[in-house]
Amino acid sequence: MKRSMLKNSYIILIIGSVVLQQAAAQMITGVWRGKINRQKVELKIIQKGDSLRGTSYYYQSPNNYRRYSIKGFFDEPNNLAIWWDDELLEEKSGRTGLGSPGKEALRSEADFNCPGEGIMKLEGEANLKEDENRPKGEVHLDKTNQPSFYDEWDFVIENFTAGANDPYIIDSVGLIARHPVPVKTEKPVVFKPPVVKEKANPPPVVAVQPKAPPVSIAAPLTIEQKFAQRQKIPVLEIPIVGDSIELNFYDNAEIDGDSITLFLNNRLIFKHIYLTDKPFTVKLPVSELLQSNELVMVAENLGSIPPNTSFMVAYIGEKRYEARLESNEGSSAMIRFVKESER
Template sequence: MKQLCLVFSLMLITTLCSNLFAQNITGVWRGKINGSNTEIKLIKSGDNLVGVAYYYHNRNAFKRYSIKGHFDPATNSVIWWDEMLLEEKGKKGLLQISADPAAQLMVADFNCPGGEEMYLDGESSNRDNKSIRNGSVQLEKRKKPLFPDEWDFIIDNYLVGTNDPELIDSISNMGIGSKIPEEPSLDAVAIKPGTQKNDGTAPVVTAPASSTPAVTTPAVTTTIVSPPPTEKPDTVETQVVAAPAKPIPSVNETKFTTRKNVLQTVIPITAQTIELRFYDNAQVDGDSIALFLNGKLLFQHIRLTDQPYTIRLNADELGEDNELVMVAENLGSIPPNTSLMVAIVGDKRYEARLFANEQSSAMVRIMRPKPGEQ
């Protein structure tokens, strides 16, 4: 009986702790990321997170980033990343507002040992290059910030009105005034790219396990004629050598390898199928894109319109950390190439606005939860 009560108590504590996290992920967290002193402010808006991160030596020497992320209360897991370098303050004062190659991506777990103690423990990697692993994430929730800013009012009043998504979006400058296309039907079936369904909507395609188009190069025949000897030859020897065929990269593959990939968003793998819908994010102006998955060409010559171009990915064919890259084939009549991507993962919906031009491509990381987090 005592053991049963103990098990019930542990289950109750776990449930209460999970609910507590769902309510209190919003707040100030301070500690170290990759060995650097760090303070972050996370604000929960639905399944999404926004906020700001400070990497600092002291209050007069720091880097300040806007951050975005996702929170899953079912697994108590959180993913967030440095979106934009807003401020770099030090001996030279305010420097720039720009992207930064030092930007990081963090994957962490919530720990609730009891009382008011709350921790984020995990790992960080380079935001735009998953192969570069940085260091550990060790943060603890705090009551007061070291760096006052515009998010403090939201955090202090979150439970009494400032949790309104429109108010949060107005501060994070996310999507104000952007019109999202109407929700398309989910009963679409997979058909070949470039064809139309009977109802006239845009095509839905299912990503194949391996879809890199085969590129063949005809063998080159080289004829080598021996120089005439000093004496009159009886015959002329001819040797035919077939040069090895080398794949010739397509125009889009060349663009993929020569342009910088910049992270736009992260999609957690929490369902068997991931459905991705691509729209023209602004005025339909002839934008055309190609999609690469983990370095391989998936689909190309996708013209963006106000109707979705839909692909479905099977989670069984994905790795732990995957990179989907949108390459701009052209910039349309109104540069840059902009796409609204809507991801449907189980009962969750994620949205991201992807930007690509002649210097950079838009990258989406599709990440699987670690074992034991599901």
């Protein structure tokens, strides 16, 4: 009898897990790619209650695009998504002369449908944002797992079902994302002096300075290179006991857009952690740890108020440990965890 009950419970758990995975897979939150008004588009949608937000990229190539912030809402009874280009955040012109995508802000309305086998589509129509009576073409978007353009919303999308669907996190990332890059709308006026005819006298000899060699611009460092090159500064050593340890990371001061990556024993375990006044929680099983372990916090950026600072609270057994971690472009904070059997 007990064996039968355990078997039934196990089956229920499996079914519940599958249902949760399917529900997560069929969310409108995610990356969508296709065409709107015959323009190539990558759309990042994040759902918060009934509202939608994120970014839209109208592009010809990775070097020729316009990026807008978007706002909208989801009509769940009719499975209808409605969004519009809210604010132009970034404009990048290419060299190919293939045209300039995304010149006009659009309002789109599309059915959210899942024909099956993991396929999800948004299909509908787009109009001018400022004149909804002027149709501007059709909407054909497919959900994809890998973005072509990377921005602040990637963290929320990647971790949406693991806690990043918290409205406070979504609002915080939205504030970070809303810093538009200045857009050049007109060419600068260049003053040209009038042409003066030279006299018959021969022109003076002008010494020509040799051209300086071109300056090479180094590619930005990857997070792995930052980890390898920066000095690791020990902050605290903590004894570990029990079955697991729980680590909570907060922004140490004013929330200013700090983001970090965590390395454990030289291995990347979490990246794009945006620090707020709510904890980002990491749980580590003690059985998988070494006798001596190094957890390194690498600053991905310095926020608007350098340096990058975080406040860590560790719960190990019945004890609580606190540490203020500081990282910058030259150093990373390091916490050492040591099993008590070795101490």
